[in-house]
Amino acid sequence: MNDTQGLYRLIYRFYRTQIEGGQYQSGEPLPAALEISEIFDVSFSTARKALQALKNDGYIELSPGRTGTVCWNGKCGLNRSELYDRINAVADMYAAMNYFLPPSLSLGARYLDHEGQAKLALIIDEIENNNSGAIFEFTAFFIRLLGNPVLLHLICELDNFVYAAFSGGDVHLLIKNNKHPWTERIPAKLFYDIVNAAGAADYARTDALFHQLIDSCNKDMNIYLDSVGLENATGKIPFRWQVYMEQERHLYSAAVDLLYRINTGEFSGRWLPPIPELAASMGLSEITVRRTIKLLNSIGVTETVKRKGTRIYGSERARRAVKIDVGLFKSRFVSGLSLLHILAITIEDVSYEAFPSFTEDCVKELTDAIENDARRGMEFFTLGAAIAIICKSSKNTVIKEIYSQIKGRLVWLYPLRLIEIQGIVLDVFPRLSSDMAVSLREGRRRDFSRQLSELMTNVFFVAQSALLQLGIKEAAKLRLPSND
Missing domain, CATH: 1.10.10.10 (Winged helix-like DNA-binding domain superfamily/Winged helix DNA-binding domain)
Known part of the structure; x- marks a missing residue:
């Protein structure tokens, strides 16, 4: 073991x-x-x-x-050490919220209308009545305004993680801490100020107030954690997030995976490996692999030649004759776009947190990816490498978990690179990538984070436009201010 x-x-x-x-x-x-x-x-x-x-x-x-x-007398059985381990992990979660919640809430505030202000007033009434759950409802209200169910699911899972940490049935904790930690020192006026600033379109003040709210929650939580005896914690139970999806459709997943491997140059030469070898490497049956290749043949990426194998043509030929089955790809496209949306909102603050931990190898890896993109003509390796380096470098276990989950699923959007997108100007990408490389080499932390965020935001808009051109109307529900 x-x-x-x-x-x-x-x-x-x-x-x-x-x-x-x-x-x-x-x-x-x-x-x-x-x-x-x-x-x-x-x-x-x-x-x-x-x-x-x-x-x-x-x-x-x-x-x-x-x-x-x-020495067990048949009565204790409080499983207190697991409870302490869960509570110990909450500190990481609250630290991560400094990078996730403020930008999400600030962007959501830009879509607050008069009806929303009235609903928030009712929620604040509940907060004043010491209903701590209403604080979550207050933040979730702004998240919903962004139109991203995956982001809302993530915030709910984080809240559930906190609830699980403090619902272990430990009588010691309930007696020792008879007041709820989250509402003790956060004035109701702060919530009213947020609503008033958002209603007046004073977004700089709204952003500052949201940071103040999260800081207050963090201070409250740290005071509470200090009171529960975390010296008894033997470890941490890490936050785990599973991006919700409907049942996997293996043909789609396999096709996207194989397409990605082809276009990243994983297969040497111009022919795919034999079917049995591919099946073993992909963990699929040979029948599924044959159907996958048939799908790639239909969009012009590959061609199966009798008694010889499957020839690789790549994406350039496919672009001239691609016919994407929207029905097959739709759910993955929408979910992938939702994950891009989360990155566009959060990556500036998250990369800023991780930047001081970038090693020389990380800097070289990202610089190489930028140069690869320049040579290949915008393959977006830069973004994949940046996310991977953040996962590797971040000191926060919650950030690592969330970004790792997102990184593993961005491949859902990969078939979009086969589409000629109308009305999109792409000359911003080389400039941003070049600026990022300079900031990275010179150690300019804030500039790098802002440039990476701008690049990610532009990628989101390109992907959103592609989905809309495919007739996927759900893509329009995801909101970023510069898209209005």
Whole structure:
């Protein structure tokens, strides 16, 4: 068993179940840490961590130089160490919100109308009545104005993560902290000021007030976290986000994956590998791979020659005769555009956070991607490399998780590169990429973040225009101010 982060919890749960089931009686010793490490094939420190978690929850007594002795009386069972681990991870989540929420809320405020102001007044009434859930409703209201259900789902998942951390049924926490942490020190006037500033179209003030709100929530949360005894936390339970999608359609996913691999030069020569080899590398059946190739043949990317194999033509030939099956691709296109929308909103602040951690290798990787884009004629490798480097460099586990999920799904939009998009001027991309390369080399953090954000925003508008030209009206629901 590999010694990975969080593995100690599996060992903890195993022995907790054994103790609660009566296999170990009060006063009986558990195996020593060294023995546990051998049983589960983990490091000694992981075994010790599991024993410490059992001690924290009142299942065993643990003394230096002695094995753990069961002391469970059948009544504790609060699973407090997992609760502490969840709460410990909330700190990362609140830190990440400094980079996600303010820009999202500020952009949403630009679409606030009189009817929306009236609804927000009712929500603020609930906040004044100490309804902490109304604070979430206040922020979610502005998120909804951007028309992005994936972004709203993300914010809901983050809120659920906090709820799970504080709903472990630990009586100790409920008694020790009898006041809700989020509403204690945030004045209702701040919420009224936000609505008034947005209603007056004073967006600079609105942005500053949203930052003040998030900072207040962070301070409140940090005070609360300090009070719950996080010295008992043995680790962190990281935030996990799964981008919601309908059931996978393997033919579509395989076609996009294969198209991406073809156009990024993964296959040497002008022929695809044999069907069995492709099936093994893609984790699909040979029948699915054959159907995938048939789809690529139909749009002109490849051509299957009898007794020889499948010849690669690439995207240039495909552009002259492409016929995209909108029905097959529509749901992925819309979801991919929603993810681009999230990047366009958040990447300036997120890249600013990650920039100080860029290594020399990261700088070289991104510079090479920019040069590749210049040579190939706007393949957008720059954006893929930038997102990958942010995932690698960010110190925040929540940012890493969210951007990793997005990065793995942007391939859904890849077939759009086969479309000739009408009425779009693309000369901004070489200039932005060149400016980014200079800012990166000179260490100009703010300039780099702004240029990357502008590039991402332009990519979003190009993709949105492509979907609208395909007749996908849902693309128009996603809002960015410069698109109005």
